[in-house]
Amino acid sequence: MQKTSIGRRNFIKSSSIITVGTVLAPTTMSSFNILPSKPELSKDIIGHGDYRYRVEKNWSDLNPKNHPVKNCHEMVMDRKKRLFLLTDHPKNNVLVYDKSGKLINSWTLHLKGAHGLTIHDENGSEFLYITDPSNGRVLKTTLNGHIVLEIKNPQEAGVYSKYKPYKPTETAIGPNGDIYVADGYGSQFILQYNGKGEFIRKFGGDSFLQPDKFKQAHGVALDTRDPNNPTLICSARIKNSYKRFSLDGNYIESYYIPGAFISRPVIDGDDIYSAVCFGMEKDNYNMMMNKGFVTIMNKENIVVSNPGGSKPKYKNGKLDLILQKEPVFKQCHDVCVDDDKNLYVCQWNAGGVYPYKLHRV
Template structure:
């Protein structure tokens, strides 16, 4: 445990509330975090849960589903919810409210952040509206991508329900149409359409069932690639930045959300689950899964310990009923996790304190 983590663990966290877009209200939280006794996870990736970390006044800052979260350079945590009253809620790492704003999106789903040198920008998707927008950290829309049917990429009958974005090293934008036609759509930084790849298939390895997430993998700095989710196939698929299929990582039992890359590791929320003897997707289950630099699962907070037989990963299941549907994971500088949940009775994000 590094010195900073020791300090944070043994010190009462305090901090002032900041105003965002003219909002200055904040929620007074307990001075000391209340951690669960049970330790989640395995090996070097073990955590204690603080369920009340993100709790706010639901009358002032309601959430339906906590879909995704990112951290900016100021170590502010920006969380996306599909409640149109406040699509974006901003916390500090101790769970204090710093502000909120809304685009009035009723289905806000995907949230990515990209540093363009002059400033950081957010990319937000709403599958129900078929929208992908780029906006400032204060919620000003700066770019909206055109519907692919208007660009000749889809025909008029093709479903388009975008779930996620990623921004490449040259500013190109990749959109995962995870609830629609299962393509990854590639645009340039100005929103001009370049190509699409993927599509809908259970059997073809270069295609998807629920292309829920997309992220840029910079772990090989000389060869950045795309990691894409195939949730119903329990896998991540790797592509070149030009859309050429490279390989797949099969994660049996894990209906993974988007890949979140941090250092050498991949983190993902597992939304839904299975039970022994019933290998269909089941509601009200979930955990977090963590992969190492070799793309092998090393820890499953809330899930069964990863086990391998003849080099192949065995079925992974929920072991502890802490989560319902883990939709996203965010990390802070001390490698604590923040977990967003979908369809979980309107709960705010949980914090997993690394031990």
């Protein structure tokens, strides 16, 4: 009887599996049909130490006729893990992806020079801050592209004389909602406004030699890696440097990254990432096209990896010259870090390519 009982249970279990399998088979096959194809990853690994990656160049499989891009300037990720790409093509200022590269949405403000993109959570609602240096505009929008604030041009507001150029490249939002605007292609100031867009102060300015001033203040970011002492990290691209300031504009220190013409700083966890738009060649210290890579700095402000670039080496506490090693990139303009620590690299003047995804290994 025991053997018969066991046999019956096995028969019922097997019959149930067959029945369920028969019912679910069409659904399962349908699911297989909608699964994304396996990413085509490079066999080569780029980067150093714990920050190494395989490159997926065809992450964004879009038709340029339907979704053209000129330059892929910057990218951010929202709470829902959607990736917002900013381009300067007036037909597609913003393309919204999931992490697999599938297009979710697109919209435009018809900006011909859309350049800087910041995302900020304000009391549970997320907003985008967009700069356009071609027409001196700084816009705050919803995630669907509705403009809710535009910061007045400092020439019109009396902050600049009419002879000072104003070409804003980036924004950062302070802990109290203050808005910091980097005038990276203009007069090299960081301009501070309150959350309503009312001017507070400006700091920085244009100088090769003075440490508290900039040559191409391309980016600005809020550095909260020390939660008890938030500061601003600003990029001085032509000086191959990050510059740290207090929230009220007092200069603190600089970090020199020889060979790296960095774009904006991107804070993720304890690290600072930056796309390097231009590089150098050995024995040629001029800014060189098609020599881009990514650079990563840890909490101690030590460069730990250069995906696409040479391995970071320090001698007597000073960083050696960094050069492009693998010609993966042309001009890297921004890097976005997702919750799995994969990277998405946007490029300027690179033949209209969509972002590359770097899968962390």
